[in-house]
Amino acid sequence: MSGIAETPEPPYFAVIFSSVRTEGDRGYGAMADRMLELAAQQEGFLGIESAREEVGITVSYWASEEAIKNWKQNAEHLEAQRLGHNVWYADFRVRVARVERAYGI
Amino acid sequence: MSGIAETPEPPYFAVIFSSVRTEGDRGYGAMADRMLELAAQQEGFLGIESAREEVGITVSYWASEEAIKNWKQNAEHLEAQRLGHNVWYADFRVRVARVERAYGI
Numbered sequence: 566m567s568g569i570a571e572t573p574e575p576p577y578f579a580v581i582f583s584s585v586r587t588e589g590d591r592g593y594g595a596m597a598d599r600m601l602e603l604a605a606q607q608e609g610f611l612g613i614e615s616a617r618e619e620v621g622i623t624v625s626y627w628a629s630e631e632a633i634k635n636w637k638q639n640a641e642h643l644e645a646q647r648l649g650h651n652v653w654y655a656d657f658r659v660r661v662a663r664v665e666r667a668y669g670i
Numbered sequence: 671m672s673g674i675a676e677t678p679e680p681p682y683f684a685v686i687f688s689s690v691r692t693e694g695d696r697g698y699g700a701m702a703d704r705m706l707e708l709a710a711q712q713e714g715f716l717g718i719e720s721a722r723e724e725v726g727i728t729v730s731y732w733a734s735e736e737a738i739k740n741w742k743q744n745a746e747h748l749e750a751q752r753l754g755h756n757v758w759y760a761d762f763r764v765r766v767a768r769v770e771r772a773y774g775i
Contacts, residue, residue: 568724568725568761569688569690569725569761569762569763572765575765579686579765579767581686581729581769583674583675583729584674585674614688614725614727615723615725615727616721616722616723616724616725616726616727617721617723618720618721618722618723619673620673620674620719620720620721621721622719622720622727622729624686624688624727624729654775656673656674656774657674657774657775658674658675658677658772658773658774658775659772659773660677660680660684660769660771660772661769661771661772662684662770663767663770664686664765664766665766665767665768666765667763667764667766668763668764669761669762669763669764670755670759670761670762
């Protein structure tokens, strides 16, 4: 999870999760690790990239909209979303996007 | 540029730029600042978010594919892209995506 995701040829989908944290860990680090582990086990998961400075950005890549919907409704993930909303994030935004083209080095 | 971008209702477009830097600054910081300033002046620019740890992620938001194309072809930006490819980035990937929906706190 420390590099650039190896994704297939587009089209595929991206969930861009941008957030500003509250103060203190309060279980965030352990849950973030667990969510990475769990996301990677989901059907249709293609990869993930993450970095945090003043704002945190996590982009996860998915094969379909249905895969994104299933992940959003995963029971453990629902609990993480609840804690994220109530405890860990001062602000966040989720954007669901369809990747149309990609290129690199 | 330190927070979450204030974007309008979808649809709009996102350019997800993921990168791994080479060692040393070699003019990167100044150019990155200049590119942020210049991007914000472009027609159709909607906002930008950026963070770097092991991987750097910059997501810029745009009103149209045409705005993205114009920015990619901006003369100063072309020179920055050339230096990015040859000097500053060990690896990078650019993904152009259409944001279909968004929600937040």
